[in-house]
Amino acid sequence: MFDKWPNLLNPLLGKKLRMWKRLGMAIAACLLAISCAATPLQPLRISSVIWLGYEPLFLARDLGYYDDAPIQIIEDTDHVGRTKRFLNGDVELTTTTLDGLLDIATLQDEMRALLIMDFSDGADAMIAQPEIERISDLKGKTIGILPSLLGRLVLTRTLESAELTIDDVQIIDIDSHQQEEAFKAKEVDATTTYEPVASRLRAEGGNIIFDSSQMRGEIVDLLVGHKDVVVTHKKEIEILLAGWFKALDYIQTNPDDAIARISEHVQLTPEQVRTALEKLHYLSLEENIAVLNKTDQESLDGMRKLAQFLEDRELLKDSIDPTQLLDARSVETL
Structure with missing residues (x-):
């Protein structure tokens, strides 16, 4: 009689073992997911001078959009210090103009424009x-x-x-x-x-x-970084850009408060800020995707025209096609 027990127990043991195996795999998957979710964000440092075109960055910070992320916006008082900080690797990103990016690209390889911030139209x-x-x-x-x-x-x-x-x-x-x-x-x-x-x-x-x-079209403000930063700081850049566009929306939906905050930061009167903002065009997310994906031919032609102008007057050391420095990967995640 007893010699029949193993035959009776084997199926039960097998079933229990399979159940425990599946449970173990489920637990491991959960632990992996928790581990991935708990991966801490890396510090993301951005150097910038005070210029009205960059103010949505500072407005986003003031409104608390970056409070839960290790994003640090460093205010430089001069252009030389801002560029030097970036080239030395003290920050991951910097704000600059298109001509500034072309200049930087002659000094360091693989520089990219990750965001078209604004076009200056009188500012x-x-x-x-x-x-x-x-x-x-x-x-x-x-x-x-x-x-x-x-x-x-x-x-x-x-x-x-x-x-x-x-x-x-x-x-x-x-x-x-x-x-x-x-x-x-x-x-x-x-x-x-x-x-x-x-x-x-x-x-x-x-x-x-x-x-x-x-x-028109020659002074274009950009957010710039090395092409690898899009991978190494993917989530952090996504948070940064989401805050930027959220700040642009805030300027439209809450203009009085937004202008009051900007006025305090740039030390102008609200009326001066209102007048100055009329001389800028902030690009929307859709406009950014079009330019950075190289489907906005008018903007691309303007960029090439600027590069040729700088080269012809020997203001630029090397011949560079600015459209090759555009990177849409970050804006496409929003």
Whole structure:
């Protein structure tokens, strides 16, 4: 009788073993999922100067959109410091203009634009002392320019519009945090600048004799990083960009509060901010995808035109096709 028990028990034991095996696999899968979900976010550092086109980043931070993520936005007072910090690897991302990206790309390989932030349509300018009313009056004068490719771009466009050349003026480098003081002290007769400094210089009686509305599509602001950062910081960049577009929506749906917050940050009056914002075009998510996916032919042509202009005037060290620096991977995840 007893010798029959093993035959009776084997099926039961087999069934129990299979049940425990399946349970073990389920537990392992759950533990793996928990482990993956609990993977901590990596620090993501972004260097940026204060410019109205970048303000949605700071607004998103102020509204708490990044409170649950290790995202650090570092405010640099000058262009040189911002670029140096990025090239040294002290930050993963930086804000810059298209010409700035082209300049950086000549120094480091595999740089990419991950976000098209805005087009300047008057927010960058050449502002002159009250007694200077025309660009032709700049001949023989001292002009302060930003120590960047952007400063030289605006200067060149300004002078060429009046058939002047760089040889017709004296040039000194003055970064954005020094411009207001130099202008008040009349150390310069005119200076290239941008918002919010432009509004402050206008309040001092400065005349706008040229602005970026006369060079549409050439001053494009970008969020830039190495191509590998899209993989190494995928989730963090997704949070950063989601906050950016959420801040753009907030400006539309809660303009009074948004402008009040921006005003405090850039140290302008709300009315000055409202006026300055009219000189910018922030790109939507859909517009970003179109440009970064290289389906917006008009924007691509404008980028190539700018690169050719810089190359022809020997403002750019190497010949670079800017459209090859566009990367849509991050915006496509939103």
